[in-house]
Amino acid sequence: MTAPAQTLIQGAPKARPGRRRWATLLGLVPFFLAAFLFMLLPMAFLVAGSFQDVNGNLTTQNYADLSQNFIVDAYITSIRVSLATAVAGGVFGFLLAYAVILGGLPHFLRTALMTFSGVASNFAGIPLALAFIFTLGHVGFLTLFLRDTLGIDIWAHGFNLYSEIGLDFTYMYFQFPLMVLIMAPAIDGLRQDWREASANLGATSGQYWRHIALPILTPTLLGTMILLFGNSFGAQATAYALTAGQVNLVTLVISDQMSGDVLHNVGLGYALAVGMVAIMAVAITLYTILQRRSERWLR
């Protein structure tokens, strides 16, 4: 399909490299300018603040403090929760999106799911925590229904909403929709006729997935999972409301320092945030490497 188009591009004359380079970079100016004004400058404030102590004097103590056990544990827990919700959220979210787009379901369900996902993607914090408490808490309506009508007592069998697993399960409420919404255009691009064409040529379902669908979708799948990772990594209000800080997350430690009633070492909060930025940088680097590899499959 793209073969004649390729020759069209290759046949076009190349522009003069030197002069064009500056002009092409100009196209990125508005974006970076906006980011600079509204995000990078405040971030500079964050970095500067991380080197200050409670009274405003310069110090590197905040970074030294990062090696404390409970902080290291917080980073590990945050990464673990974010990975779990990114992968699980990514897989099921992808399946859900595929189901309504190419799975043969009635078309109106697709619109319903897309619009619903828009809302659900940001249903978080106290309302989400309460919704799950009302559903699966000790006296949640589903808990009681399973116990009184079906005789299954989930809490007696070890289920615990107020735990890391419970938190992961709750986080899915905004992870699934995010995956659905971002994968939708990519799945859309996967033409229905390719599926039929591959079937006509005798390929099985498995072969279709392995040789056509997944290679095309993998870059977007990976990229969206990084997004899910970041989304989960930065979440705080839901975790606080649901588990009262029992699950030790970096965002909770930061909010303890910056806006709680108690600990109040704002500089440490900033240093923790810088740590988070570093971790996201590593995640993105990994993603870029993976993505380059997977894009080669397309050639």
Next chain:
Amino acid sequence: MMRLRLTPAQVFWWIVFILGVLYFFLPLLATFLFSMRSQPLFSAYTDTLTRGDFWSSLGYSFVIGVITIVISVTLVMPTAFWVRLRVPRARPFVEFVTLLPFVIPPVVIVFGLLSIYANKPISLTTVPYGSDLLLVGAYTMLSLPYMYRSIDAGLRAIDINTLTEAAQSMGAGWTRILVQIILPNLRVSILSGAFLTLAIVVGEFTIAAYLARPAFGPFIALIGRNEAYTPAAVSIVSFGLTWLAMGLIAFLGRGSRTRVRVAGAH
């Protein structure tokens, strides 16, 4: 579209879908059932719908949301297009910037913004709509991860090199290319990004609170303290209203279904 008989594959997809529906609706149902415990019946809902501050804060957030969507699309679409087309090397940098909003705690963003723009000599917060401008700026940043990823996914699915070359060979300038050729092909992506942005704006609390803006997030936090059943009703009502708004955006975005195909390419 042909109607297929129910294949094993379709059964599988139906099961997936139903599981999804269960997961999403049961918590909403539980919230609804709790809100129905108020005495007298439905008082949580009448209370919600007759509160002036419910409508004013929701309306304020919707307006801010729409403004943010417009600015975000205008900023991100040309950028994502340009990166794909001409400056692929800049990609990791652009993506890193779009993922930063996740790791900068909102508290830091707002304190940073205040210390730069609210201080003399700029003193933006004392100017009418100055604080609102800061809010929109902050929200545009928050929308970046979603808007960029969404639009990028959409761009990946179309062959922008061919489209651009063809358009240029017919004499189109950049603006025309973006608006008349690329934009229509990104309908689904932009809608996705718009949905996500609107939801973020309506649900956001920290930045709106610290900028002392009358937005919906601070309203929800406030009402959660004072009442038991009304917050549950507020959750349901705002969920429903936001869903309706999404439906409206989807409907408006429906427009023409023409997809630009390059002549000669199958």
Next chain:
Amino acid sequence: MSIVPVAGFTPDATLLAAAQKEGTLNIIAIPTDWCGYGPMITAFAGATGLKINSITPDAGSGDELTAITSNKTNAGPQAPDVIDVGYSFGAQAVSQGLLQPYKVATWSTIDPKTVDPNGYWYGDYYGVLSFAVNTSVIKDVPTDWKDLLKPEYAHSVALAGDPTASNQAIQSVEASALGNGGTLDNAQAGLDFFKQLQQAGNFVPTVGGQGTLASGETPILITWNYLAQGYADKLAGNPAIKVVIPATGKFGGIYVQGISAYAPHPNAAKLWEEYLYSDAGQLGWLAGYCYPTRYADLVSRSVIPQALSAKLPDVSGAVFASAAQLAAAKTLITGNWKSEVGVSVATAAP
């Protein structure tokens, strides 16, 4: 705007004029359901013609100090004029240079144990930690800390916040020490108590609030008496809430007022303080079930209406921790909660 005078509050004319020129008052972290503040704000606005701007009503004490610090040179709707913070934050604010001294007209009648002698901060009200009990779920109401360990209260008891971050939750743990054989100097008994509560399966590790109290998820909520009584009033029997002050271990918590050294409207701030410490303001807090720091004076002059007196809980014998004791307990509890009491992170799934 027409002025509606309030009985018991006669503002000084010069101060009133200066405040009206400023036109606005920025308050912070004041929820309208806390200690009767809602009606008090309305009354003050009506009596003075000032516009009240309520910043982040849900914020914590730490937020209030941060709000002053980060808005030192900002004049805008997000810079607070006055703060209402936990007891230990008064001294902290002074050490960071965030407050300006001011002594209200009724200064001499404020309980001297609760104020900074130089006038930088001054106690406003106090309450004691209590159990808010949902009696439609809990038939046999507990009367003391030790009762909470009984097996009939399985997964029923919750705190109103995170014990490593929330003032109220930390002081709840400190208070439980008193009911468990400990003293104000050593909060370890409190940590031990919650560990027992956790092991007995009675503790629900979530943030309890009016919603979870009413739904029955956290039918025994440890919270300030004024909040508990507020919930009981608000829910109005749906479900019925009983407020229990524990028999041993009545732990009092004081909040303090202060005027920001960088207040954009200093005269409005001073006028607000005059209102709060006038009889009208003090009775306003009392109506919200908080004991104001001029309580002894009000009682001696018999200005408290009988109907109001009848609703107040008996807090005789309540103990108040000193700033040093609070700080020590805070360090102990926030440092050791996770390791001694915290639920283990990866709980086994079935």
